[in-house]
Amino acid sequence: MSLIVQKFGGSSVADAESIKRVAKRIVETRKAGNEVVVAVSAMGDTTDDLLDLAQQVTPIPSGRELDMLLTAGERISMALLAMAIRSMGVEARSYTGSQAGMITDAQHGKARIVDVTPGRIREALDQGAIAIVAGFQGFNRSTGDITTLGRGGSDTTAVALAAALDADLCEIYTDVDGIFTADPRVVPLAKKLDRITSEEMLELAAAGSKVLHIRAVEYARRHGVSLHVRSSFNNNPGTLVVNPKEGETVEEPIIAGVAGDLSEGKITVVGVPDKPGKAAQIFRVVAKTGANIDMIVQNVSAAATSLTDISFTLPKADGATVMQALEAERGDIQFAELQYDDQIGKLALVGAGMRTNAGVSAKLFTALFEAGINIEMISTSEIRISVVTRADTLNDALRVVHSAFDLDGDELAVVHAGTGR
Amino acid sequence: MSLIVQKFGGSSVADAESIKRVAKRIVETRKAGNEVVVAVSAMGDTTDDLLDLAQQVTPIPSGRELDMLLTAGERISMALLAMAIRSMGVEARSYTGSQAGMITDAQHGKARIVDVTPGRIREALDQGAIAIVAGFQGFNRSTGDITTLGRGGSDTTAVALAAALDADLCEIYTDVDGIFTADPRVVPLAKKLDRITSEEMLELAAAGSKVLHIRAVEYARRHGVSLHVRSSFNNNPGTLVVNPKEGETVEEPIIAGVAGDLSEGKITVVGVPDKPGKAAQIFRVVAKTGANIDMIVQNVSAAATSLTDISFTLPKADGATVMQALEAERGDIQFAELQYDDQIGKLALVGAGMRTNAGVSAKLFTALFEAGINIEMISTSEIRISVVTRADTLNDALRVVHSAFDLDGDELAVVHAGTGR
Numbered sequence A, B: 001m002s003l004i005v006q007k008f009g010g011s012s013v014a015d016a017e018s019i020k021r022v023a024k025r026i027v028e029t030r031k032a033g034n035e036v037v038v039a040v041s042a043m044g045d046t047t048d049d050l051l052d053l054a055q056q057v058t059p060i061p062s063g064r065e066l067d068m069l070l071t072a073g074e075r076i077s078m079a080l081l082a083m084a085i086r087s088m089g090v091e092a093r094s095y096t097g098s099q100a101g102m103i104t105d106a107q108h109g110k111a112r113i114v115d116v117t118p119g120r121i122r123e124a125l126d127q128g129a130i131a132i133v134a135g136f137q138g139f140n141r142s143t144g145d146i147t148t149l150g151r152g153g154s155d156t157t158a159v160a161l162a163a164a165l166d167a168d169l170c171e172i173y174t175d176v177d178g179i180f181t182a183d184p185r186v187v188p189l190a191k192k193l194d195r196i197t198s199e200e201m202l203e204l205a206a207a208g209s210k211v212l213h214i215r216a217v218e219y220a221r222r223h224g225v226s227l228h229v230r231s232s233f234n235n236n237p238g239t240l241v242v243n244p245k246e247g248e249t250v251e252e253p254i255i256a257g258v259a260g261d262l263s264e265g266k267i268t269v270v271g272v273p274d275k276p277g278k279a280a281q282i283f284r285v286v287a288k289t290g291a292n293i294d295m296i297v298q299n300v301s302a303a304a305t306s307l308t309d310i311s312f313t314l315p316k317a318d319g320a321t322v323m324q325a326l327e328a329e330r331g332d333i334q335f336a337e338l339q340y341d342d343q344i345g346k347l348a349l350v351g352a353g354m355r356t357n358a359g360v361s362a363k364l365f366t367a368l369f370e371a372g373i374n375i376e377m378i379s380t381s382e383i384r385i386s387v388v389t390r391a392d393t394l395n396d397a398l399r400v401v402h403s404a405f406d407l408d409g410d411e412l413a414v415v416h417a418g419t420g421r
Helices: A016-031 A046-057 A063-086 A119-126 A153-164 A198-207 A213-221 A278-289 A318-329 A351-358 A360-370 A391-404 B016-031 B046-057 B063-086 B120-125 B155-163 B198-204 B214-225 B277-290 B316-328 B352-356 B360-370 B391-404
Strands: A003-008 A035-040 A092-095 A103-106 A115-116 A130-134 A136-137 A147-148 A171-173 A196-197 A227-231 A239-242 A257-261 A264-273 A296-298 A307-315 A337-341 A344-350 A377-380 A384-390 B003-008 B034-038 B091-095 B102-104 B113-116 B130-136 B137-139 B147-148 B169-174 B195-197 B228-231 B239-242 B257-261 B265-275 B297-298 B307-315 B336-339 B343-352 B378-380 B384-390
Touching: A003 A016, A003 A153, A003 A227, A016 A035, A016 A063, A016 A130, A016 B046, A035 A119, A035 A153, A046 A063, A046 A196, A046 B016, A046 B063, A063 A092, A063 A130, A063 A136, A063 A147, A063 A171, A063 B046, A063 B063, A063 B091, A092 A119, A092 B063, A103 A153, A115 A153, A119 A130, A130 A153, A196 A198, A198 A213, A198 A344, A213 A227, A239 A391, A239 B352, A257 A391, A264 A278, A264 A344, A278 A318, A278 A360, A296 A377, A296 B016, A307 A318, A318 A337, A344 A391, A351 B046, A360 A384, A360 A391, A360 B391, A377 B265, B003 B016, B003 B147, B003 B155, B016 B034, B016 B063, B016 B130, B016 B343, B034 B063, B034 B120, B034 B155, B046 B063, B063 B137, B063 B147, B091 B120, B102 B155, B102 B352, B113 B155, B137 B155, B155 B169, B155 B214, B169 B214, B195 B198, B198 B214, B198 B257, B198 B343, B214 B228, B265 B277, B265 B316, B265 B343, B277 B307, B277 B316, B297 B343, B297 B378, B307 B316, B316 B336, B343 B391, B360 B384, B384 B391
Parallel strands: A003 A035, A003 A171, A035 A130, A092 A130, A103 A136, A171 A227, A196 A239, B003 B034, B003 B169, B034 B130, B091 B130, B102 B137, B169 B228, B195 B239
Antiparallel strands: A103 A115, A136 A147, A227 A239, A257 A344, A264 A307, A264 A337, A296 A307, A344 A384, A377 A384, B102 B113, B137 B147, B228 B239, B257 B343, B265 B307, B265 B336, B297 B307, B343 B384, B378 B384
16 A cells, blocks of 8 residues: 655635545545545635735734734635545545644744654544645744745645655646646747656756745655656646665756746846955845845956956845845945846756766857857856846747757647646 | 723624724723733634535535634634734734634534633733634544534633633624614614623523524623623623622613514424323434424313323424424324424513512513414513514514513614624
8 A cells, every 4th residue: 555645736726626626536546545645725816815815904914923814725725625525435634734743943934844743644544534734834833823834835745744654655736747848838849757856856946947846846855755746637647756866877868858037137246346255245245135046157357457247146026125235335345336137037957967968068058059049147057057048038048948959849738727836 | 900802703804994993993902901812703704605615515514624614714814803903013913712722522513612721812911912812613632623613603712711811801892782672673662781681691692682692691601701792883882791699689670671583483293192201202302303492382181182282492494303303203102293383483571670570471461462463382481481473473572562661762773784693
């Protein structure tokens, strides 16, 4: 008997009909002889509706109370899902994050899981029941307060339960068929991957792929949980996200996929004195704002002036805050000027095979050059190459690169409506 | 410093605007130097909407899961209310029934409170915060499951908290100005009572008055909690429900009020052998169905046949079940026939002063006789006289009796829109 954890997102349980459809799928997994634990998100737009309500009451709601409010969403979906399963003659019980033992730190709105004590879930399984667990939520032991895990929280709940229960597999049901070599809405010939390493998946998620949340992938990687990302709308096999063991030889394609991201902006600090410690000074200021910066490029100093320029990318949402923070330190840092550019696109090429294959960068730059696409910044990691282009050339760049690395499939990818959480 | 428990029903927190209005009221009570604990119901129609959702998923939802689902309602209203209060610069924290220590038995949908351990509420008060508690819900210690208290649950939550915290007063905010001598929608000259004993209030609630739930009144009476029933739409003083101490002499008006009830039906068991044990046999059958019967009348036996008729009233919702249960035992009980009548009205006259005032019954029967209203059943308790009439004469009966006992006020009562829960 295998233990399978299944995660269903908000679009998979948007109304009573979808809930019954998902219930049927869960019951089939149980009847195939598996123990089943389910992590479920709030129905459809419930979370946004609750956020709207909070905004109507106060523009700056308390974090503790906002978490209390939002966790009502999964409470509704999980109870309905458990009812639906029971109406099919199979025992099912729903559990809040707190009842399921999802213990977190006390950071409301973006709590991190510090421990999982799924005693009641194990007990339910031992009694032959399916356990339905509220995604996205936990509780803090010292305050006794309810917390939420932030974006991607339900994926993380599923993975954390799979790890704590030593599950054989964690299935992430979503509204796409799996992980693709590129976003099929942008690159119509994108192919579904049968298999990807968690390391590659991490880089793709960091580079803007939205199918799996980066936290969930990190958690799965750290705890050796195998993920199966698949569609809740059909029975096709999806993509396995695997954790090859140290030293295990895996036949890898050179490139797993290419991802694009239009959510970032670029700040350039112009005319910085080319002296030791200046970069550190700048990024201390940036770090204090809490902004998550990504690529950093420092120009070679112009010998005549001993001044240099430093550029970095960051989420557009943090742009104004960081600009203000830097401006306030202009006297100390002694730069000449600040420039902000929110019309950039970021392309990332990811593949574990890059490590042992020279020439990947050259091939990438050549493909972009031949398509007449200008590269503004470059940064590389062990299994990723990222470049910044103008925003309006990003989609062309994605298609060109996808072709250049022979990722194009033979047929158009099927794109489903809706987006998961 | 006084400790005040306030209860707000669903119609008082129906939308963001109402929540802000209620928050303002709570903050005023706090700023007047009181410690404040609030019990709140789900917003407006939330509970009914959740019940609808459950019905769409399955016609017979599991009790455990239905309670999990419904408790999402108060979670939403209490979090929003706490946010609204905090936005006014006053510390407030929301607590689920479980966090507030509302411990119940395991009867889902109609759990009884077995203990209240409000440690976290006391702590919040000691730290100067207002505690907002989810009405209507609790949890069972042995199963660890969430429960709901059933109809009138939020009133009961408020009273139970007031008792456990030894509060000075429990204010029940509703959409009417207080307790009236009769329902102002039926008897326009009904007067608001400044004061009523909990004993009288119990009888009025049992007789169909909907303002306070009978369970809450019983709990208040047993634990000596003083209630103040008042409107959330104005600042008028409402009605105090008091618990005079044993032997305390209170100047009581003879009659507190008159209540009408159209929700009951009548079953008559015709031609029962007039032998010892037959009534017991009938009511054992009825008790097994769980139906809550009220008035019972046994006719004087007709000497010629040694047969008698037994009639009793019960909620219409239980009518079919009880009729079937009795029919199934016809052979054993040996009655001739069963009759069911759902066109009855029940009028109850309540007053602690009845005990020491002879002639109340006579005055009641005379008033009804003079108005041409036929009395079909009569039953009396120490401080209540109930009569059954035809349903379509009940409202006339209420007005006639209200006048006959000099309860009419000088002006028309103000009737507000909406109904509380």
